[in-house]
Amino acid sequence: MNKIGIIIFARSSSRRLPNKVLKKICGQPLLKLVVSRVKKSSIKYPIIVNTSSHKSDDKIIKLCKKEKINYFRGDLNNVFDRTIKCCKKF
Secondary structure: OOOOOEEEEOOOOOOOOOOHHHOEEOOEEHHHHHHHHHHOOOOOOOEEEEEEOOHHHHHHHHHHHHHOOEEEEEOOOOHHHHHHHHHHHO
């Protein structure tokens, strides 16, 4: 059985703009804004935020828990492995 879902990649440890996904735009964190726009789609797929298990991303997880958004944590440096594990879990 094929399952389809939407994975949103987010991390806080960017060099160019640290904590970009938590910056407020129109009074909301960018990640929350992206998730809410994806939810407005006419096709309803599960949404998963894919982030690292590094402590810098704990704030992302806190937001996900507060907003009841599914999330997956994995290796900070190996995005491919993190994505495969996320797909297997969900």
